[in-house]
Amino acid sequence: MLPEIPRPASDSELEHVANVLRKADPDGKRMAKAIRRTFDILLDGQHTRRFRWDELHKTEKTHAGTLVEINLQREFDFADGASMDYSIDGIDVDCKYSQSFGKWMIPPEAMGHICLGLWANDQAGRWSAGLFRVTEDVLTAGDNRDSKRTITAEARDSAVRWLRRDAKLPENVLLRLPQEDIDKIFGHRYGTQRVNELFRLAQQRPISRTAVATVANQEDYMKRVRGNGGARTSLRPEGIVVFGQYFAHAALATQLGLPAPGPGEFVSVRLARTDRCDLSEPHIHLEDQNWIVATPEDPVVEAPVLPEPRREADDGR
Numbered sequence: 001m002l003p004e005i006p007r008p009a010s011d012s013e014l015e016h017v018a019n020v021l022r023k024a025d026p027d028g029k030r031m032a033k034a035i036r037r038t039f040d041i042l043l044d045g046q047h048t049r050r051f052r053w054d055e056l057h058k059t060e061k062t063h064a065g066t067l068v069e070i071n072l073q074r075e076f077d078f079a080d081g082a083s084m085d086y087s088i089d090g091i092d093v094d095c096k097y098s099q100s101f102g103k104w105m106i107p108p109e110a111m112g113h114i115c116l117g118l119w120a121n122d123q124a125g126r127w128s129a130g131l132f133r134v135t136e137d138v139l140t141a142g143d144n145r146d147s148k149r150t151i152t153a154e155a156r157d158s159a160v161r162w163l164r165r166d167a168k169l170p171e172n173v174l175l176r177l178p179q180e181d182i183d184k185i186f187g188h189r190y191g192t193q194r195v196n197e198l199f200r201l202a203q204q205r206p207i208s209r210t211a212v213a214t215v216a217n218q219e220d221y222m223k224r225v226r227g228n229g230g231a232r233t234s235l236r237p238e239g240i241v242v243f244g245q246y247f248a249h250a251a252l253a254t255q256l257g258l259p260a261p262g263p264g265e266f267v268s269v270r271l272a273r274t275d276r277c278d279l280s281e282p283h284i285h286l287e288d289q290n291w292i293v294a295t296p297e298d299p300v301v302e303a304p305v306l307p308e309p310r311r312e313a314d315d316g317r
Contacts, residue, residue, distance in 0.1 A: 013091050014114050014131050018161050020089050021116075021131075024076055028129075028164045034071040035120045035127050036170040041067060045214025046221060049186065051174040053099075053122050065097040068118055084113050094134075101128065102156040105148040110134045117151075117160065120169055127169045130160035173202050173211050191216040192234070195224040199231050199242055199268035204293070209264040225266065236303045239270045239294060246309035256293055257282035272298035 025031050042060050043050045050056070069085055072078070072095060078086040084094040094115045096104035104117045111134050120127035132138060138155035151159070174182065181201045188194045194215045198207065213221040225231050225242060232242050243249040243261050250260040253267050261267045272294035274283065283292045286304035 011114075011133055014133055014161060017088050017091055017093060017114055017116075018131055018163060021076075021163055028167055030075050031072065031118075031129055031164070032127055032167065032169055034075040035068060035118065037071050038064060038067040039120075039122050039172070040210045041071075043214075045210060046217065046219075049214055049217050051172060051211070051214050061099070064099065068097040069095040072116075072118075084110065086116075093131075102153070102160075103150050105146075105150060106134055106139060107146065107148050111136075122169065122172055123175060125169045125171055125175070126166050128162065128165045128167065130162040130165070132160045170208070171206065173205060173207050174214065176205075177202060185215055191218045191221065192224050192230070195221070196231050196234050199235060199240060199266070200238070203240070203268050203270065204258055206259050206261060206265045206267055209266075212266070231268075232306070235268070236305075237300075239272065239300050239303045240268055241271060241303045241306055243267045243269075243306070244309070248307045248309060252284050252286075252306070255282060255284050256291075258293070270294040270298075270300075271303050273301055 021031075039053070042056055042064060043052075045051050048055075053061070073086065078088060078093075081087045081092040081094075084092040086093045086095060092113055094110045094113055095118070096106065096115055097118045097120075098104050099119070099121070101119045102117070104115065106115065113134055115132055115134055116129065117132065118127070118129045132151065132155070138151045138159045139149045140152055142149065177185075184201065185194050185197045188197060194217070195212060198212065198215045209222070212225060216224045218224070223230055225244075235242065243253045243258075244266055245261050245263050250262075253269075254260045256269065258267055258269060270293070271291040274290050274292050276290070279290060279292075281292060283290050285291070286306075289304065291304060
């Protein structure tokens with residue numbers, strides 16, 4: 001549990017902006033999604049196979065702050081500010097992002113204004129966002145060639161109204177796999193083989209569409225997931241099913257005790273048949289059979305065909 005952080009002195013405008021942002025994003029998922037989108041755009045895995053921050057060029061890393069600013073404005077439909085980046089309910093707010101926690105570079109023209117400071121680390125899978133008023137007493141004494149300064153370490157705790165601190169960032173599953181698994185995935189020559197290997201090795205966890213695109217390294221990457229020749233067809237003989245974002249699939253995953261795939265996500269798992277009538281463990285019923293999550297000891301049997309999504313209900317998920 002994080003230690004209690006001292007609250008900054010009362011600032012009615014800052015408090016109003018904080019309340020507006022909390023109301024628009026009570027669980028922080030929208031802000032986290034905008035940050036996740038920024039990393040994915042910069043990495044461009046579909047065309048580069050990159051999925052690590054360290055693989056970016058210096059100029060791409062420098063561009064991250066601008067992309068965070070743009071993606072947040074798109075997500076929340078902020079108006080342009082009169083002199084700062086945003087106008088949030090009529091109040092000018094500057095937006096600053098740093099890959100180093102709290103090391104936001106504050107220009108002289110931001111003096112007196114409210115700043116929305118963001119930090120994220122994809123490798124750690126964490127992010128933070130806080131609001132502070134730029135005043136002389138929160139800034140360091142020295143500046144760089146552009147006369148920009150950062151806030152002091154003390155101010156990070158005493159002057160920042162944290163909206164989220166060290167929150168969980170939507171996961172880049174490729175960063176969580178052992179290097180030997182990464183080598184197996186990318187060791188295949190063809191995109192279809194790489195996607196199949198991804199679903200074999202990253203079972204029972206959400207796999208984003210971006211991860212699939214990175215592994216497939218092809219324009220028609222979604223074709224590598226679907227039936228009729230994609231992973232769902234290829235992996236059936238191995239007992240593996242691939243749940244998608246559809247309501248029916250999410251419900252089945254939940255019944256098995258697995259994470260329910262959200263929008264743009266998949267969850268793969270190997271299933272085993274069970275003949276037990278009194279099922280106390282998580283299970284699903286498909287093709288007149290009861291199915292459970294397979295253990296290494298369970299024999300490999302062909303997986304059932306997943307129900308087709310009802311488009312009228314599932315397209316909006």
